[in-house]
Amino acid sequence: MRQDEHRFHHDVERGDLLFAEDDGSDSLYVVLSGRIAVSKRSIDGRESMVALMERGDLIGEMGLFDGEPRSAEARALEASQVLTIPFDPLQKIYEARPQLLWGVVRLLSGRLRSTNV
Secondary structure, three states, X not given: OOHHHHHHEEXXXXXXXXXXXXXXXXXXXXXXXXXEEEEEEOOOOOEEEEEEEOOOOEEOOHHHHHXXXXXXXXXXXXXXXXXXXXXXXXXXXXXXXXXXXHHHHHHHHHHHHHHOO
């Protein structure tokens, strides 16, 4: 790993928060190892896990496309490693090569299908 890549590679411990619901969105995460829970709080304060993210999964990509704050929180369920990818370089890539967005459409469609079971 190059020295400048260390700032994007993070070790997180069980219980560490990657981001909270309503935080601003400026990057996405790739789970390199471990498990990350994505959860939301209901109006009465109860927490429900909406997704379990494991190796290779992306977290936090929605803000890249809609500019909205985080819609849920992401917390490590165990010692994990994540890669943080800032939105700015990704936006430049997608603007230069919009055909790459079809991969994102497939990813998001798959997630929608799994929630509509």
